[in-house]
Amino acid sequence: MIKASAVITFESKLLLKGESLAKRLSVPHIDAISKQIIKKPDIVSYIRSKFEIKVSKLKVVLIYQNSGLYLVQITKKEFLFICANFHGNTVKYRRQKGGGKNEMIAKATGLSIDSNLSILDATCGLGRDAFILASIGGYVTMIERIVEIHALVEGALMQAVEWGKLSDPKLVEILNRMKLIKADAISHMLSINRDSRPDVVYLDPMFPTRKKSAKVKKEMNVLHNVVGSDSDSHEMLRVALSCARKRVVVKRPKAAQALGCEKVNYTFKGKSNRYDVYICAN
Ligand SMILES: C[S@@+](CC[C@H](N)C(=O)[O-])C[C@H]1O[C@@H](n2cnc3c(N)ncnc32)[C@H](O)[C@@H]1O
Structure with missing residues (x-):
């Protein structure tokens, strides 16, 4: 079982939610609001810049962006995003x-x-x-x-x-x-x-x-x-x-x-x- 290493918030109106989730998970919260990142490839580049990603190691982070909360599985090769959705x-x-x-x-x-x-x-x-x-x-x-x-x-x-x-x-x-x-x-x-x-x-x-x-x-x-x-x-x-x-x-x-x-x-x-x-x- 892999635990999330951080919560990253990209969307200003979700900042409090991001901080409170990080607290609940006892992991660091990263405030990325000023970066004004919306698109997925930019999110990926930002996460790459923040973490050391080793070939053999999996990492998981939670991100709040404009369309909601996602769990991102990170490997050297790829980033996989999953979310729950009840209204799309x-x-x-x-x-x-x-x-x-x-x-x-x-x-x-x-x-x-x-x-x-x-x-x-x-x-x-x-x-x-x-x-x-x-x-x-x-x-x-x-x-x-x-x-x-x-x-x-x-x-x-x-x-x-x-x-x-x-x-x-x-x-x-x-x-x-x-x-x-x-x-x-x-x-x-x-x-x-x-x-x-x-x-x-x-x-x-x-x-x-x-x-x-x-x-x-x-x-x-x-x-x-x-x-x-x-x-x-x-x-x-x-x-x-x-x-x-x-x-x-x-x-x-x-x-x-x-x-x-x-x-x-x-x-x-x-x-x-x-x-x-x-x-x-x-
Ligand atoms: C295969 S997924 C279920 C998928 C779900 N039916 C759906 O439609 O999205 C199994 C889930 O059950 C949870 N789970 C398994 N055993 C559990 C338990 N004893 N108590 C609470 N959650 C449990 C796991 O953490 C996992 O998220």
Whole structure:
């Protein structure tokens, strides 16, 4: 797992956010506002000028620029930028033209039949699945334990709310159904009292050898370096099974083994992923 080495702020209105994030991460904050840098190649050159970048070493920094918060993975060869986004064109297109209740994830979680389910997304990551679940109607609590990833999602949620209030009230309704918590999901699930248990627990732990498009592969590579290998996912399933009222859904690459030794009740297969469903009687 690689921790961020610094937070760099390029945008004046985000200065306080940059400083407070650096404090939370206990890393230096670099104020680059006076440089008036906007374009990606200039950001890359600036970062190169600030850090010694060794061939064999990976570095990660968080940057605030005009379009939001990004995590940048730096190697001698390339700079990879990742971010969470809940209001851009790609997300909007998926929301409006996606399969809605016919999406595999809607069927696997049960949202296709009951759209008011409460869902605990115990492995939030960049929040893509959580957003799909909320756009179908689910009330989604997202748990993320890695502070850098949590910060990306938190920033993207705030940005999307601001955007939605100005021009997309439907988006605000969706975002109001999403709640983000920085925690370890196992401890969080163990601390939930009986009356507050979610209907569904959704798990999508890191899987090292996913076959994905080049772009997604790069993103996964960054996520993997920052997050590690989620080696406690078997334990997470065990705890999830006693936490969910109705079911636990585990997203797996299509050909991967099921998580843990518990019996899968049924499976929904997609093009590259599948959803294993465990029915609970809690
Ligand atoms: C493969 S990513 C999830 C991607 C996500 N489904 C999406 O749509 O963006 C797995 C994420 O789960 C998080 N995670 C894994 N185990 C966790 C745990 N026990 N508690 C909290 N977060 C966890 C990892 O830090 C990582 O960010």
